[in-house]
Amino acid sequence: MKKLILTGAVLAFTAGVAMAQDVVRMGTEGAYPPYNFVNDKGEVDGFERELGDKLCAMETLTCTWVKNDWDSIIPNLLSGNYDTIMAGMSITDERKETIDFTQNYFPPAASGYAALKADADLKGIIAAQVGTIQADYVAKSGATLLEFATLDDTVAAVKNGEADAVFADKDALTPFVAEGAGLVVAGDEVPLGDGIGIGLRKSDTALKDKLNAGITKLKENGELNAMITKWFGAEAKTF
Amino acid sequence: MFANCVDPSQLQGLSWLLCYLTSGKHLMFYSSFLVVIALMVIVAPIALLFGFGGALSARSHFAPLRWFGKAYTSMVRGVPDIIFFLFVPVAMDQGLEYLRSKMLCPPTDAPIWSNNEFNVCAAAKLPLSSSPQIYHEIYGFMLAVVAFAIVFGAFAANVLYGAMNAVPRAQLETAEAYGMTHAQVRRRILIPQMWTFALPGLSNLWLILIKATPLLFLLGVEDIVYWARELGATKSAIYDYPHPDWRLWYFLGLLVFYLGMTRISELILSRLTTRLAQGQATMAGEAMRKAGA
DSSP: OHHHHHHHHHHHHHTTGGGOOOEEEEEEOSEETTTEEEOTTSOEESHHHHHHHHHHHHTTOEEEEEEOOGGGHHHHHHTTSOSEEOSSOBOOHHHHTTSEEOSOSBOOOEEEEEESSTTOOTTSEEEEETTSHHHHHHHHHTSEEEEESSHHHHHHHHHTTSSSEEEEEHHHHHHHHHTSSSOEEEEEEEEOSSOBOOEEOTTOHHHHHHHHHHHHHHHHTSHHHHHHHHHHOTTSOOO | OOGGGSOGGGOOHHHHHHHHHTSHHHHHHHHHHHHHHHHHHHHHHHHHHHHHHHHHHHTOSSHHHHHHHHHHHHHHHHSOHHHHHHHHHHHHHHHHHHHHHHHHSOOOSSOSEETTEEOOOGGGOSSOTTSOHHHHHHHHHHHHHHHHHHHHHHHHHHHHHHHHHHSOHHHHHHHHHTTOOHHHHIIIIIHHHHHHHHHHHHHHHHHHHHHHGGGGGGGTOOOHHHHHHHHHSOBOTTSSSOBOOOHHHHHHHHHHHHHHHHHHHHHHHHHHHHHHHTTOSSHHHHHHHHHHO
16 A cells, blocks of 8 residues: 555656756745744745745746744755745854855844843743754853744743743844733843855755845845835844 | 735724634635544555554464564554654655656766755656645645554554454354365454454544644644644734734634544444444344344
8 A cells, every 4th residue: 555655656746757947945934023924825925035036036046935844944955845944044153064055135133032021030041942043042141041943932931921031033023022012122132143044955056156146136236125124124234 | 705804904803803714824724624634534544454464464374474564563563653753754755756866867976865965856856846835735745644554554453463363263263164265264254253353442543543643743744733833823913913822722722623523433433333243252242132132
C-alpha cells in the first residue's frame, strides 16, 4: 500500500516536469505584524509581502509565498522547501554560519521592552520569541529568559503575569503598546543586529545577486523608504 | 462573504460577528476540519492494512518474513511517536527527491548533501517549485498519512496478532481435520473469528488516532490547531477584525469537536462490538445465543 501511494505521488508530480521553471518560493512566518502576517482573507500580507512582490516584479521572478513556523524556518530553507526567508530576520554572525543574507532591506531596528507597568523589573523574568536575537540578548543580560514559539505567546505571557516583560522588536511591539491593549513601554530601547535581510541558501548565489540588485534600486529611488513609512509609521527609521 | 462585510470597521455587534466568522481565514479554518477528518478516514484503513501485513508476517512460517513482521512492530512501538512523525516525512521527502535527482537531474559533481544543505536540481523537487501551492499541501498531507499509517499500523499489527492467537485452537484444528489448507483455514476460520477479539484493541487505536491528529500541526499541515492558534491570537488594528486574545474560545471549540468525534466513534464501535459477537465462541456470543434461544 505504501508503495502504491509513493508511486502515485511520484507519478502525480512527475507530470509537471516539462513546465518546470524558476519559481521562487518565499518563506515567511506569517505571525509578526506588520512585517508579515496572515490577513483576514487568509493571505500573507504585510511589509515583507509588499516588498517581496515588488522585488520579484522588478527582477521578473515568479514568486509564491509559503508559511513556515519560526523555529523550523532555517532548517526548512536548507532542505529546500522554499528558497528565501523574509520573516523579519535580523542579519547576525551566528545565522551567517548556516545561511546567507542579502543586504539589509530594513535598517538596524531597535528592540524594546513592553510590560504591564513602566517600572517593571527588566532583570526579572523576560519573555522572548525562541531563536531570535532578542532571546540571545535577554539570556546574556542576566534576566531569566522565558521563550515562546510566537510573538503573540510572549505578549500573552506578560498579560497573564507569567513574565515581567516581553523583549522584542520595537516595531512589532508597537501595536500591543499603542492601542491601550494593556502594555506600556518599559526601559530603554536597545539597538540589536545589523538590520533585516532576506535569508538564502549559501549555494543560491544567483538569486542573492538578483535580490541584492533589486534592493539597491529600491533604496536609491526611495521606494523602500516610502514602504517602511507606510507600514511602520512616520517615526520609523529609514535609509 | 456577505456584501455588508466590505468595511468591517463600521460594523457592530452581531453583524460584526457574522462577518468575522465568515472571513476568508475562518473559511480556511472550517475546511481544515475536513482535512482532519480526511486524515482519520484515510489513515484508518491503510494502518489496518499495514497491521494485517505485520500480523500475518509475524505469524508466517517463513523465517525472514517473520523477523520482518516482529521487527516492524517492536521497532515502531518502541520509538516515541513524535520522533517517527518528525523522521518519516523528512526522510521520505529527501529520499524521494534523491531518487528523482538520480533520474532527472543532469549529472553534476555538486554533492546533494553538503554544508547542511540538501540540494537537488529544480526538476527533481517534489512537488516542483512551479506547481501550485495546493500540490505542496497535498504532498505534505500524504507524507503525514504515511507517517501515521506506519506508526498506527505497528500497533494494529500487534492487536491483530494477539487477536489471531486468541481464536480457539480447536476451531482451527477442526478446519484442518476437514482437510482445509493453511490458507483456507486462515481465510475461512481465523480471520472471520478474530475480529471480535481485535475490536477492543482496534477501537482503542481509533480513539488514539483521533486524538493524535493535532500532530499534523507539527508536520506543517495547516490543521485545526494551527488555525485556532492563528485566529485566536491577539489581532491589532492592522487586521480587518481586531480583537483581544481569543485563543481560549477557539481551543474550547476544538475540545467540543474532539469530544464529539470520540462520542460518535464510541456509539458506532459499541454497535459493531455487538454485531461481531454474534455466533462467536465467546462469552458475549454465548450470552446472545442464550437470549435468542
